[in-house]
Amino acid sequence: MTDGFQQILPTYSFLTVLFSPKEILSLAPSPYERHSEHQRRISHFLSLTTTRSRPGLRNEQVRSGVEFPQGKTRRIINSIIFSLAISIVSSSAARAEKIRTAIPQANLNYLSIYVADAKGFFKDEGLDNETVVISGPLSIAALLSGDVDYSGAGGSGMRAALKGAPIKGIMFQADKVTFYLVVDPTIKIAGDLKGKKIAIGSPGDTQDRIMTMFAERAGVAAREIIRISMGADTNTRVMAVKTGAASATTVDPGGLIFAQKEGLTSLGFLGDLFPMPFQGFVTIENKLRDNPGQIKRWLKGVLRGLMFVRDRPEEAVDIGSKKLQLGNATRSMMIEGVKNYIRALSPGVPGLPTQEGIKNFLEYDIRIPLQLKENVPPERLLSLQLVAEVVRELEASQRRTTR
Numbered sequence: 001m002t003d004g005f006q007q008i009l010p011t012y013s014f015l016t017v018l019f020s021p022k023e024i025l026s027l028a029p030s031p032y033e034r035h036s037e038h039q040r041r042i043s044h045f046l047s048l049t050t051t052r053s054r055p056g057l058r059n060e061q062v063r064s065g066v067e068f069p070q071g072k073t074r075r076i077i078n079s080i081i082f083s084l085a086i087s088i089v090s091s092s093a094a095r096a097e098k099i100r101t102a103i104p105q106a107n108l109n110y111l112s113i114y115v116a117d118a119k120g121f122f123k124d125e126g127l128d129n130e131t132v133v134i135s136g137p138l139s140i141a142a143l144l145s146g147d148v149d150y151s152g153a154g155g156s157g158m159r160a161a162l163k164g165a166p167i168k169g170i171m172f173q174a175d176k177v178t179f180y181l182v183v184d185p186t187i188k189i190a191g192d193l194k195g196k197k198i199a200i201g202s203p204g205d206t207q208d209r210i211m212t213m214f215a216e217r218a219g220v221a222a223r224e225i226i227r228i229s230m231g232a233d234t235n236t237r238v239m240a241v242k243t244g245a246a247s248a249t250t251v252d253p254g255g256l257i258f259a260q261k262e263g264l265t266s267l268g269f270l271g272d273l274f275p276m277p278f279q280g281f282v283t284i285e286n287k288l289r290d291n292p293g294q295i296k297r298w299l300k301g302v303l304r305g306l307m308f309v310r311d312r313p314e315e316a317v318d319i320g321s322k323k324l325q326l327g328n329a330t331r332s333m334m335i336e337g338v339k340n341y342i343r344a345l346s347p348g349v350p351g352l353p354t355q356e357g358i359k360n361f362l363e364y365d366i367r368i369p370l371q372l373k374e375n376v377p378p379e380r381l382l383s384l385q386l387v388a389e390v391v392r393e394l395e396a397s398q399r400r401t402t403r
Contacts, residue, residue: 095126096123096126096127096128097126097127097128097294098128098130099122099127099128099129099130099149099150099294099298100129100130100131100132100147100148100149100150101113101129101130101131101132101148101149101150101151101152101298102131102132102133102134102139102142102143102148102150102151102152102153103131103132103133103134103152104133104134104135104136104139104152104153105133105135105325106133106323106324106325107252107254107324107325108252108253108254108324108334108337108338108341109173109178109252109253109254109279109341110152110279111309111316111317111320111324111338111341112173112302112305112306112308112309113131113152113302113305114131114305114319114320114323114324115305115308115309115316115319115320116129116301116302116304116305116308117129117131117305118319118320119304119305119308119319121300121301121302121304121305121308122298122301124301125297125298125300125301126297127294127297127298127301129298129301132148134148134151134153135153136153136155136156137153137156139151139152139153139156139157140153140156140157140160140165140167140282143157143167143282143283143284144165144166144167144284149283149287149294149298150170150281150282150283150298151281151282151283152279152280152281153282154169154172154279154280154281154282155206155280155365157169157280157282158280158282158366158381158382159366159370161282161380161381162366162370162372162376162380162381166284166285166286167282167283167284167285168282168283168284168285168288168381168382168383169280169281169282169381169382169383169384170281170282170283170288170295170299170382170383170384170386170387171280171281171299171302171303171351171352171384171387172277172278172279172280172281172351172352172353172357172361173278173279173280173281173302173306173345173350173351174271174277174278174279174344174345174350175275175277175278175344175345175346175350175353175354175357176271176272176275176276176277176278176343176344177206177210177270177271177273177276177278177344178252178253178271178278178279178340178341178343178344179207179210179211179250179251179252179269179270179271180250180251180252180253180255180256180259180266180268180269180270180340181211181214181248181249181250181266181267181268181270182238182241182248182249182250182251182255182256182259182260182264182265182266182267183241183247183248183264183265183266183267184241184242184244184247184248184264184265185263185264185265186247187247187248187265187267189218189267190214190215190217190218190220190267190268191218191219191220193215193218193220193225193247193248194215194220194224194225195224195225195226196225196226196246196247196248197226197227197228197245197246197247198211198225198226198227198228198246198247198248198249199228199230199237199240199241199245199246199248199249200227200228200229200230200237200249200250201229201230201231201232201237202229202231203227203229204369205369206364206365206369207250208227209364209368209369210250210270210273210364211248211250211270212225213273214268214270214273217273228240228245228246230246230249234251234252234254234255234258235255235258237249237250237251238251238255238258238259238262238264239262241259241264242262242263242264248267250270252341253337253338253340253341254324254329254334254337254341256337256340257329257333257334257336257337257340258329261333269340269343271343271344274356274360275353275354275356275357275360276357276360276361276364276365277353277357277358277361278344281302283295288383288386292386295386296386296389296390299351299386299387299390300390300393300394302351303349303350303351303387303390303391303394304394306345306350306351307349307350309338309341309342310342310345310350313335313338313339313342314335316338317331317334317335317338318331321334348395349391349394349395349398351387351390351391352384352387352388352391353384358378358382362375362376362378362381363375366381
């Protein structure tokens with residue numbers, strides 16, 4: 001018997017006057033039951049008190065022989081049953097594991113986390129998740145201190161791991177980078193970037209390297225591009241292009257909508273250059289060792305959220321619109337942004353990058369920017385066994401559903 005039922009044992013005994021033990025115990029929720037379904041069952045149970053009595057008893061009489069006016073009796077019984085229901089719900093909530101997931105920005109790239117929360121995908125796995133927005137380095141500090149359990153600042157986390165931090169990457173949301181190259185209307189092809197100013201976040205960052213590779217494939221050498229560091233804020237870089245301070249910059253899927261609204265044009269989706277997993281999530285090595293079961297359940301919730309975004313973008317936007325920080329973006333703009341984003345997702349169950357993708361990630365996101373002389377072995381930064389198991393389980397579940 002759980003602590004919740006021990007606390008309400010006297011109430012339970014009294015309620016057997018009106019209901020069978022099986023009916024009362026049916027209030028206890030399944031660990032995988034949706035919260036809305038559990039609430040429905042409790043409401044139905046409460047409604048029975050106004051319409052039903054046990055055989056051989058009048059509505060105003062209980063086995064103790066004490067009689068009350070009928071209306072007062074009903075109010076007392078309703079109060080008792082309500083207390084019972086609240087106690088059971090509290091007991092259920094206490095069983096759920098409380099976790100925190102940190103994301104670097106509340107934008108379309110992390111809509112999947114908000115969807116997983118709202119649709120109950122974490123609750124289905126017995127997790128009570130809180131999503132917090134914390135920038136990269138601070139997020140990793142919070143992860144190491146135990147203030148968060150999972151962090152979407154994958155790049156910062158794995159760079160910290162190279163310096164000895166006990167952190168591992170456990171999944172990637174996207175198979176490709178989600179960047180788009182936006183330019184002023186005078187730029188028609190990549191070759192036109194020669195000698196032009198390009199607004200970047202900081203020298204050598206992922207966007208800088210990917211944009212340079214895009215230009216090089218068009219015959220423009222890296223030295224023929226003038227880079228202007230403007231920080232991570234997308235709006236600042238977009239306005240620099242609009243005002244003529246730069247000719248091009250990279251934006252995320254949501255930023256593309258804003259850039260086009262400001263009159264800029266898209267020169268291409270940079271994710272099509274080659275596979276390179278993006279938006280990694282990390283956790284600490286102790287959790288991998290001590291609580292792999294929780295990690296698998298968290299992964300399942302995230303991947304279900306990600307597939308929901310991919311397969312039902314309109315509904316995903318309606319769920320996450322109040323959580324995302326997208327300025328004055330309209331619903332139609334956000335839906336278009338999600339559609340831009342899902343170009344980077346795999347068609348099946350996402351989360352597990354290909355071997356080629358892992359190789360590119362370690363080369364272009366780790367070794368080159370950090371100027372490392374030797375190759376980085378994947379096992380030094382990544383632990384993808386659990387996400388591989390979850391992907392197989394979800395694929396098997398999908399096959400059963402389609403039969």
